[in-house]
Amino acid sequence: MSEATIAQPGPDAPRRLGAGTLFGMFARVFALQAVWNYERMQGIGFAHALSPAVRALEPDDAAAARALVPQAGYFNTHPVMAAVAVGVVADQLERRSRGEAALDDAGLTRVKQALGSSLAAIGDPLFWNAVRPLLALVAVYGWRDDRSWLGVLTIVAGYNTFAVGYRARGLVEGYRRGLSYVAQLAQRLGPMTAGLRMLAAVVAALVVATILVPPGGATPGQVLLGALGIALGVLFFGAARLGPGEWGIALVLSVLAWATTFPGLGR
Amino acid sequence: MSPLATVVATLVWGGIVAVDAAPLFQFMLSQPFVAGAVTGALWGRVEIGLELGAILQLFSLGVLPVGGRAPEDFPVGTVVGTAAACALTRLDPVASAQGGPLVYGLLAAFVTALCGRPLLVLLRHRNEELARWVETELVAGRLASLGRAQLAGVAQSFAFGVLWTAVALSLAALAGRLLFAHSGIAFGRAWHAGSPLLWGFGAGLVVKGLTRGRRPQVVFWCALVAFLALRLWMAA
Numbered sequence: 001m002s003e004a005t006i007a008q009p010g011p012d013a014p015r016r017l018g019a020g021t022l023f024g025m026f027a028r029v030f031a032l033q034a035v036w037n038y039e040r041m042q043g044i045g046f047a048h049a050l051s052p053a054v055r056a057l058e059p060d061d062a063a064a065a066r067a068l069v070p071q072a073g074y075f076n077t078h079p080v081m082a083a084v085a086v087g088v089v090a091d092q093l094e095r096r097s098r099g100e101a102a103l104d105d106a107g108l109t110r111v112k113q114a115l116g117s118s119l120a121a122i123g124d125p126l127f128w129n130a131v132r133p134l135l136a137l138v139a140v141y142g143w144r145d146d147r148s149w150l151g152v153l154t155i156v157a158g159y160n161t162f163a164v165g166y167r168a169r170g171l172v173e174g175y176r177r178g179l180s181y182v183a184q185l186a187q188r189l190g191p192m193t194a195g196l197r198m199l200a201a202v203v204a205a206l207v208v209a210t211i212l213v214p215p216g217g218a219t220p221g222q223v224l225l226g227a228l229g230i231a232l233g234v235l236f237f238g239a240a241r242l243g244p245g246e247w248g249i250a251l252v253l254s255v256l257a258w259a260t261t262f263p264g265l266g267r
Numbered sequence: 268m269s270p271l272a273t274v275v276a277t278l279v280w281g282g283i284v285a286v287d288a289a290p291l292f293q294f295m296l297s298q299p300f301v302a303g304a305v306t307g308a309l310w311g312r313v314e315i316g317l318e319l320g321a322i323l324q325l326f327s328l329g330v331l332p333v334g335g336r337a338p339e340d341f342p343v344g345t346v347v348g349t350a351a352a353c354a355l356t357r358l359d360p361v362a363s364a365q366g367g368p369l370v371y372g373l374l375a376a377f378v379t380a381l382c383g384r385p386l387l388v389l390l391r392h393r394n395e396e397l398a399r400w401v402e403t404e405l406v407a408g409r410l411a412s413l414g415r416a417q418l419a420g421v422a423q424s425f426a427f428g429v430l431w432t433a434v435a436l437s438l439a440a441l442a443g444r445l446l447f448a449h450s451g452i453a454f455g456r457a458w459h460a461g462s463p464l465l466w467g468f469g470a471g472l473v474v475k476g477l478t479r480g481r482r483p484q485v486v487f488w489c490a491l492v493a494f495l496a497l498r499l500w501m502a503a
Contacts, residue, residue: 028417030291030292030293031290031291031417031420031421033289033290033291033293034290034291034416034417034418034420034421034424035394035397035398035401035416035417035419035420036289036290036391036394036420037391037392037394037395037397037398038335038391038392038395039395039398039399040398041335043398044397044398044401044413044416044417044420045417047401047405047413048413048414048416048417051410051413051414055410061408061409061410061411062408062409062410063408064410065404065405065406065407065408065409065410065412065413066405066406066408068405068410068413069402069405069406072398072401072402072405072413079289079293080293124331128331128332129331129476129477132295132298132328133328133473133476133477136298136300136324136325136328137473139300139321139324140300140321140324140325143300143317143318143321144321144466147314147317149304149313149317151300151321152300152301152304152305155295155298155300155301156294156295156296156301159294159295160294160295163293197477197483198482198483198486200477201477201478201483201486201487201490202486202487202490204470204473204474204477204478204487205487205488205490205491205493205494206490206494207325207470207473208470208474208491208494209491209494209495209497209498210498211463211466211467211470212495213495213498213499213502217502218463221460222463223463225460225461225463225464225467226463226464226466226467227467228464228467229463229464229465229466229467229468229469229470229471230467230468230470230471230474231467231471232464232467232468232471233467233468233469233470233471233472233473233474233475234471234472234474234475235471237329237471237472237475243329243330243339244326244327244329244330244339244472245326245339245341245344245377245380245381246381247326247468247472248326248373248376248377248380248465249374249377249378249381251461251464251465251468252370252373252374252377252457252461252465253374255370255457255460255461255464255465256370256374256453256454256457256461258457258460258461259453259454259456259457259460259461260450260453260457
């Protein structure tokens with residue numbers, strides 16, 4: 001693919017997709033993984049999200065359906081960041097419909113795959129490894145220290161402020177600015193991700209502090225067990241191919257066996 | 268709410284969290300802390316839901332829904348574990364006072380989460396057939412097939428969520444009833460003695476995930492020392 005084929009349109013180029021079409025795409029981005037499968041992963045959801053744009057650019061439903069066939073192939077990325085890819089592809093299809101230099105279907109497929117990887121490399125650390133743990137830890141800390149249920153709102157409202165907001169912005173910016181928007185994303189969101197992870201590490205320290213010095217006080221044995229649990233989690237999680245589910249079952253059964261063997265415990 | 272209405276609402280909630288986990292919205296209703304709180308509220312024991320949800324939240328943060336890996340089904344696991352714990356609380360008030368149902372709820376949640384993985388894989392394979400059908404329809408010029416397939420995908424996930432919640436909750440309640448008839452007190456002792464270990468392990472694995480790299484480690488340890496000193500000073 002040459003540089004010319006992915007050149008950006010001029011600032012005065014007329015846009016054919018209106019606010020209603022963009023809103024239709026935005027609404028469909030929330031169902032990106034409805035038909036998630038091992039062959040195409042988010043491919044069908046991607047085509048569905050793109051369908052309002054393609055319908056607006058094609059003369060009828062049948063032509064739009066056939067134009068969407070290449071878009072229903074393999075695609076996978078972070079579900080929030082996928083909105084950017086939907087916007088970028090809509091921009092390319094619109095330019096193609098205007099007769100401007102744009103990517104053909106094969107080029108779009110290659111760009112989509114590259115976008116999927118690069119957007120996942122930005123979105124997974126930001127949303128799964130920074131925003132989600134930060135909000136979840138705030139909620140857990142609130143419950144442990146203050147018996148507060150408000151963490152429920154913290155998780156739902158906090159995450160969706162980021163995620164819904166970014167879905168809307170990513171779609172619109174991807175459509176308006178095309179690939180040039182993606183090029184600067186990592187640089188812009190990287191420091192934010194690092195900052196949020198630092199903040200999450202601080203809140204994790206708060207949670208650990210509530211285990212070692214519980215709010216209602218604890219016996220030395222309970223504090224020791226808390227410390228042992230932390231050490232086990234830090235040192236052995238991921239070892240012996242055990243995931244959190246297997247570790248959870250092993251721990252609960254061990255605790256039960258221990259409590260049954262030593263009936264004096266906990267009295 | 269009547270017992271029957273509570274159970275029906277729990278099953279519907281199981282379907283909702285299964286759908287929210289990936290197929291539709293991802294509004295984080297499926298996070299264990301949220302799922303547990305709502306389940307607890309449905310059973311009139313929100314504090315049980317929050318306690319179980321908080322512990323399970325720590326464990327589930329180690330699960331990343333990336334790539335083709337089928338994650339543990341913590342959303343439905345939390346609903347089942349919380350509902351089972353709430354049901355046992357009504358059954359055995361003595362063991363409940365010591366927290367016995369919480370240990371059992373955790374066990375039920377972890378087992379449900381693990382056993383839910385093959386079901387998720389099965390669901391994803393079923394979606395492959397749906398995807399192939401959509402492609403055939405699109406080639407034939409039928410645009411509406413896309414929307415129908417999406418709807419079918421969401422409905423299928425919801426149905427799986429409801430069914431899996433029903434099956435897992437029935438088994439958990441039945442086994443819990445049998446176990447608590449003989450050893451309810453042992454569960455209570457287990458919670459009293461073992462809950463710090465479970466909390467600690469969950470926190471430990473989150474710490475491990477968050478402190479990769481020198482700077483996060485320095486920040487974490489500095490913050491921990493400061494918070495411990497502050498809490499000890501306040502406790503004194």
